[in-house]
Amino acid sequence: MDFEMKTQKFRCPYCRAEITVLLDPSVPKQRYYEDCEVCCNAVEISYEFSDGKLIDFHASAEE
Numbered sequence: 001m002d003f004e005m006k007t008q009k010f011r012c013p014y015c016r017a018e019i020t021v022l023l024d025p026s027v028p029k030q031r032y033y034e035d036c037e038v039c040c041n042a043v044e045i046s047y048e049f050s051d052g053k054l055i056d057f058h059a060s061a062e063e
């Protein structure tokens with residue numbers, strides 16, 4: 001199966017800047033850290049795909 005990368009927008013939990021990330025639907029469930037391109041804080045990204053559809057997405061401050 002061929003999945004297209006999906007772009008997802010969210011607001012940085014630290015500085016509220018709008019950030020766009022690329023999500024890979026071939027990985028059904030992922031959790032990783034993405035540095036905010038504005039304030040450089042690590043934002044915890046977690047998401048879940050089902051049949052190539054994004055069903056869950058969270059961006060939260062590192063604990």
Ligand SMILES: [Zn+2]
Binds near residue numbers: 013017036037039041
């Ligand atoms: Zn930020």
